[in-house]
Amino acid sequence: MKFSVTILGSGAAIPTIERKPTAQLVSVRECAILLDCAEGTQIQIITFRKRLHKIKYIFITHLHGDHYFGLIGMLTSMHLLGRQKELTLFGPPGLKEIIDIQLHHSKTTLIYPLIFKTVDADVTELLLDDGRITVTSFPLKHSIPTWGFLIREKPLSRGIRKDFAGNHDIPIPEFERIKNGHDYIDDKGIVYKNEDITIAPPRVRSYAYCTDTAYFEDIIPVIKGVDVLYHEATFTHELADNAHEKLHSTVLEAATIAKKAGAGKLIIGHFSARYRETEALLKEAVDIFPNTIVAEDGMEIDI
Amino acid sequence: MKFSVTILGSGAAIPTIERKPTAQLVSVRECAILLDCAEGTQIQIITFRKRLHKIKYIFITHLHGDHYFGLIGMLTSMHLLGRQKELTLFGPPGLKEIIDIQLHHSKTTLIYPLIFKTVDADVTELLLDDGRITVTSFPLKHSIPTWGFLIREKPLSRGIRKDFAGNHDIPIPEFERIKNGHDYIDDKGIVYKNEDITIAPPRVRSYAYCTDTAYFEDIIPVIKGVDVLYHEATFTHELADNAHEKLHSTVLEAATIAKKAGAGKLIIGHFSARYRETEALLKEAVDIFPNTIVAEDGMEIDI
Numbered sequence: 001m002k003f004s005v006t007i008l009g010s011g012a013a014i015p016t017i018e019r020k021p022t023a024q025l026v027s028v029r030e031c032a033i034l035l036d037c038a039e040g041t042q043i044q045i046i047t048f049r050k051r052l053h054k055i056k057y058i059f060i061t062h063l064h065g066d067h068y069f070g071l072i073g074m075l076t077s078m079h080l081l082g083r084q085k086e087l088t089l090f091g092p093p094g095l096k097e098i099i100d101i102q103l104h105h106s107k108t109t110l111i112y113p114l115i116f117k118t119v120d121a122d123v124t125e126l127l128l129d130d131g132r133i134t135v136t137s138f139p140l141k142h143s144i145p146t147w148g149f150l151i152r153e154k155p156l157s158r159g160i161r162k163d164f165a166g167n168h169d170i171p172i173p174e175f176e177r178i179k180n181g182h183d184y185i186d187d188k189g190i191v192y193k194n195e196d197i198t199i200a201p202p203r204v205r206s207y208a209y210c211t212d213t214a215y216f217e218d219i220i221p222v223i224k225g226v227d228v229l230y231h232e233a234t235f236t237h238e239l240a241d242n243a244h245e246k247l248h249s250t251v252l253e254a255a256t257i258a259k260k261a262g263a264g265k266l267i268i269g270h271f272s273a274r275y276r277e278t279e280a281l282l283k284e285a286v287d288i289f290p291n292t293i294v295a296e297d298g299m300e301i302d303i
Numbered sequence: 304m305k306f307s308v309t310i311l312g313s314g315a316a317i318p319t320i321e322r323k324p325t326a327q328l329v330s331v332r333e334c335a336i337l338l339d340c341a342e343g344t345q346i347q348i349i350t351f352r353k354r355l356h357k358i359k360y361i362f363i364t365h366l367h368g369d370h371y372f373g374l375i376g377m378l379t380s381m382h383l384l385g386r387q388k389e390l391t392l393f394g395p396p397g398l399k400e401i402i403d404i405q406l407h408h409s410k411t412t413l414i415y416p417l418i419f420k421t422v423d424a425d426v427t428e429l430l431l432d433d434g435r436i437t438v439t440s441f442p443l444k445h446s447i448p449t450w451g452f453l454i455r456e457k458p459l460s461r462g463i464r465k466d467f468a469g470n471h472d473i474p475i476p477e478f479e480r481i482k483n484g485h486d487y488i489d490d491k492g493i494v495y496k497n498e499d500i501t502i503a504p505p506r507v508r509s510y511a512y513c514t515d516t517a518y519f520e521d522i523i524p525v526i527k528g529v530d531v532l533y534h535e536a537t538f539t540h541e542l543a544d545n546a547h548e549k550l551h552s553t554v555l556e557a558a559t560i561a562k563k564a565g566a567g568k569l570i571i572g573h574f575s576a577r578y579r580e581t582e583a584l585l586k587e588a589v590d591i592f593p594n595t596i597v598a599e600d601g602m603e604i605d606i
Contacts, residue, residue: 013383015346039376040343043318063408065379073318073342073372080316094408101404105366105397107447144410 003028003153003205003303005228008044010269010295012234012248013066015040020297021066022211022270024230025050026151028303029132034058035149035209041070042077048298053083057128059119059135060091061211062146068095072102079110086113090127090137092145093120119147124222129154138222140213142247148210150223156201164197205303208263211270214244215253220261228303229263230295232270236284239272251281255288269295306331306456306508306606308531311347313572313598315537315551316369318343323600324369325514325573327533328353329454331606332435337361338452338512344373345380351601356386360431362422362438363394364514365449371398375405382413389416393430393440395448396423422450427525432457441525443516445550451513453526459504467500508606511566514573517547518556523564531606532566533598535573539587542575554584558591572598 005026011019021038025045032054034041045052052074060068068091078087089095096116103110119127119137128135132154137147157179160170168186170178178184184192208223211232223229233255234248243250249257251268258266266289268281275281278294285292293301308329314322324341328348335357337344348355355377363371371394381390392398399419406413422430422440431438435457440450460482463473471489473481481487487495511526514535526532536558537551546553552560554571561569569592571584578584581597588595596604 014380015349017346017349020346039373040346043320043323043343046318046320063405065376065405065409069372069376070342073368076368077317092408094404098401098404098408101397101401102366102368102372105395105401105447106368144408 001029001202003207004300005207005230005267005303006048006050006300007267007269007295007297008041008048009036009038010271010297010299011066012270012272013064014273016273018276018297019271019273020044021069023070024209025055026207028151028207029153031056031130031132033135033151036061036067036211037069037071037074038066039069039073042074044297052078053081053085056085056087057135058087058089058091059127059137059149060089060095061140061148061209062142062144063092063094063098064144064212067212071095072099075099075110075114076103076106076108078112079108083112086115088115088117088128090117090119090135092147093118120145136222138219140210140219141216142212142214146212148208148213148219148223150206150208150226152206153204155204158194158198158201160198164192207303210257212248214247215249215257217257217260220257223261223263225262227264228267228301229258229261229265230267230269231257233268233281233285234270234272236275236280251284252288255285255292258289258292263289264291265301266292267295267301268292304332304505306510307603308510308533308570308606309351309353309603310570310572310598310600311344311351312339312341313574313600313602314369315573315575316367317576319576321579321600322574322576323347324372326373327512328358329510331454331510332456334359334433334435336438336454339364339370339514340372340374340377341369342372342376345377347600355381356384356388359388359390360438361390361392361394362430362440362452363392363398364443364451364512365445365447366395366397366401367447367515370515374398375402378402378413378417379406379409379411381415382411386415389418391418391420391431393420393422393438395450396421423448439525441522443513443522444519445515445517449515451511451516451522451526453509453511453529455509456507458507461497461501461504463501467495510606511564513560515551517550518552518560520560520563523560526564526566528565530567531570531604532561532564532568533570533572534560536571536584536588537573537575539578539583554587555591558588558595561592561595566592567594568604569595570598570604571595 009020311326312323
């Protein structure tokens, strides 16, 4: 089942032709989730042939403009395009006020339900469990309150082997019991062990999104063993002073977090506009964490 | 001397790949003026190789998002890029509150002076006279308070004919007197009539920017004889009911205003996203006002 992330913006605060500021679109279990929404995100979605109306949840990490200035435009475009279905927005306190004041001055009342949920705790918190996925927020270390998000599939039940189901006239109520791990006893009293007649569900996968943040080992227990980690890497380590002053990470630091967390793969992004070429960025990462890729706008990565 | 307008966005509220929402960059007498600032305007400025730091004045027509959602991103980019010089922003009441709340939540204090001037009267008003140009606001007819802007060069003084200046040893203080229309009397007492030794200054030019608005004849006296008129034309006249309901203009109405105002040239824009082709739009206009051009993103028009 599809679980992928599309990079809509891989740059830091100053947009360039090649790299727009931060946004990502995650597709998981038939559900589209937007992570951050910088200026121009709705255009990036059109450019990369994704669909605005499919987005069901939006998560905003913090109130620096390069992570949310595109939100109000996207919300009003959804309104103008006739969206009816509910949209749930998770974000910092203050975000609702910013949206409301702009809707007020344009005399706009959104025609779809916009549910706002505040992420305001200094703790790791389960924000969403919709039966198919969970999303957990966890504090990062930045100049204003900022959270990372961990998206995790929920386990599916076991699948009944097709050859067995085809050869046995299993009553409908028994299907759920077998999927949940029970043995099956047919009408002649023959017992079929669950492990013989079912196959294990696919492994649950997870994606962690960590931006913006200084090097912060506190996140390691939360993201331990994640399949794919996106970690900001605004500067090369040569500019570590710059990074530390602004509470950003260097590439080396992002790779160190990936290594210590035992991540399966690392995506680095949120690059300062000064980096036109990415060879040096990639090299700095792979020396520490080989399975690293450099985010590019429009890139789609399978989890 | 250069007086031109670059279309940064020629579309209406819903952005498309081809047409971004409204913004224009006017270059006049070495001064760069931004008219409206939709989402993505700063990217359009980079794309069309214009310079963000040259902008001295910004004028916002109204608080519909497709005319100002890019403003906060542009203001903070100027800050991050180290702008020092003053920027003056003319806009509706409410705009300052919208900017301030976003700066507050990101803990940003702009490092350059941002002067905010409210356009809040229901009257035609001289907003700016910087010695080189004047900018006048005038009410339009839309669903929320909206103004048009008229940019006009100020007259230059007369120029002294080069052949005359080269053959006569004119004292410096006399130069200004001659430029201001006085005759010149040389040290032998010979009188040179001003009209014989000077040339007339170039004709003053003007540009009127009218968006968003329903058909509104009240603007005609203000923009009478303007060299170039930009007038919104969201729909063809076939969809006049749509236009009237939303207080927008049809192409036919825009052309009628241009004709009645005796404009030199008409630029139509702010097209609904439904119009992929512009032949029908242009035809509807030229039947009434032949000297019409269709705005396209990136187009630069000399006034």
